[in-house]
Amino acid sequence: MNITNFMKFIGSIKMAIPLLSAISIILIGATFYESQVGSNIVQNEVYKSLWFGILMFLLAVNLGVSAMSRYPWRGARKIGFALTHFGLIIIIAGSAAVIHLGVEGMLLVRTDAPGSNLIRVEGDLLEVIPPNQEFEQTDIFINSNSSIYPNSVAGISVLGYSENAIKTVSFTEGTTANNPAVLLSLNSNRMGQKLERWLAIAPTGYNQISLGPAQLEIVSVGNESDLDSLLSFAGETISDRQENIKFVANNESTNLDYFKVIVTDSGKLYFAANSSQGFKSGSWELGESITPGWADFQITLEKFIPHGKIQQEVTPISNLMGTGNPALLVETPGGKKSWLSWGEPTVIEDKMGEWLAAFSPKFLELPFAIKLEDFIVERNEGSDSVAMWTSKIRLEDFHEGLVSDRDVWMNHPTWYKGWKIAQASWNPGDLNQSTLQVKREPAWVTALTWTGSGLLVLGIGTMFYGPIIANKIR
Template structure:
């Protein structure tokens, strides 16, 4: 019994409260710094939603509750204020825990020409895998700062790693079904100590020309001898350094090179090296494929390497046969498996809303006499398919709207595209909001009672009239006056 009493007193003592507060404050400061490096989703998962952090916060709530109950009965302004403040803090802790574990929040991208949308982008990444005869399976992908991922195995795929910078490289292989000329050029410079290999191809169209610094390279097809002569005439070339490779009607290749040292023209065979007159640069025709097929590969960039084009995140996976491939962000990848065609996609985590949102119009109001923006407003239509009801609302900065338990607020807009608007959607149960507001109100009320209650009570006591002392009781047997003594 004595041990239980001591343990109870310790649970409500300041000796437990101070270390708990110091530990929680230190964790919150560290989590803020950690979040700037790994993102909100990782911090939520590894800290705020973890069992150990929840245990610390729960222990703090127990400390507050035991400390409050140990002072019962709460008599006097200071004890009443103390109790109100502590109960308010307990409600705030409960509300914060409910927000972390029960609320949902995400971004909704809308366009006036895009139709209704009911999928919001939430924090985190997701891997989806579709196989013949099976429903599409999805799993949340946890990406750690060192590039490792979890889960390590999902839907027959082994997750190997992650890169936040990857690029798509295009190569060409023989075996195409149609005529598609592709040539590989190797450019070298002894002075710069650098060698580059690049492809030119008739298809895709983006590979018909290429710019490398001030040099412009292109591949064209001549329909007849007259057009061949015209294409090889570089007298009026606009580019200071130009290399034009022309495919003749008889399948031979010719080149025309223009630079500061003049123009050179000739037939070009595989393996031959030409000097286009650009410093000491030499270019060789490394490979030629007449029926080329496109081969795309996703390649991660090494740390510090400059991206040759637009980079994107990618997830590395390996299949059961041991082959490895990279899944680019937001782009499905398919392959032929043992049971048929399989598809995997790595991309953002999406949450489906119970209603649809349509952007009817996006209005930007500007200050009179200037181009500065005064306000922007999203006019939206909210449609609930379950009840077949639709309502029209307007959302602008600091003026959200609510629908079916969701809060819709204006998040951002694109000054270069006024047909686009981004809304922030947040959902939390009504009782969670009630907990938070009630806790805040009790804390403010309790602090006010503790600090101002004694003075107010003292002032009220002064205003009460002082009690009058009771009058002395009269003796009816005693005469009003003493009779005068008569002497004989």
């Protein structure tokens, strides 16, 4: 096949029909696929893929060669034919620019907060640092049915997703440092409750827990005088009484309810409890229950670990059990599974070493900040129904030292430096905030799409009505 015949085939209907058929089938399939996995996954797997881009490029080449093969374009039909084909080529180019260059996100702004330049874009980030390897960051997309794309990043497999997960903390014997930790259970038959709580000297934040008006705390003492001071109330010490547990009537010197677990350097445990019913203190053994005086609650010493090493786990829970954070279930090549809580880096240890992984929201930094100056709601006359709402915003470009005031309302966006800012939603219960849609849409991309559409309409009109007009003119 010589070059002439090859070009004829490239621009022929014999190539156009298979291309259009394949693209049509793919688009139909992508539509059904999108209903199952969501638009984000379809965008990445289909519309932004290399193979789909090659198909669209071949179609554009076919249209261009077909139009050029009819040159010179004399007569209304040939001129219209060329305009239509060039319009389609420009539309394909504009669509490719929108798919690959466009970015869209949401920005919540408030009148009582400073301007923000971080928009929340679709998708999340999965960041992984394998043992002795370089950092890798990948966009990850999760559909409403919890399907995930992609399912592997830097050797770590992504197994599942939970919309609601909580972080639980425990301690195990595993460090050389002296870090006493205890597991306490709190039981109330009257209220039908049983709670378990860990207390540890370190890290800070686990040595004290608030339970409503009461407080749990663990302290470490190194000498007898400090121990006697903690075990005393209103000047009395443990040596003043012969009983193992002492009780002192409460006075007005304090109204704080607390329960302290006291650990000595020798590893002995004591307790001190204060409540509206009085003060108690004494030695404490594993499995022993103490009634501190908070209703019918009993506090039992379940575990004592002298050298506590913290272990944090993320556990998926039912939405009915409370509000947690999204979490991602991953597995290392060594077979270690772990839940990654949203926005918190996690260290995963397996036989290959330590993996650092983080599952976090995806933000994009704008070249300018947006500040909500005022939010105005207009209502229909004589009723409370909403007629229109308007966000009065201020664009702050610190790089160029420019400040611009704009109004944005439904179907009336504003543009700045290729970014389109539109009204997305509002909160009827809080008129100090507004949600804006921020989309990167350069002016030349918009012009390209409109130009292609105009040429397409002009070409079709020329082909069909050009000959009629020409005959009338003759």
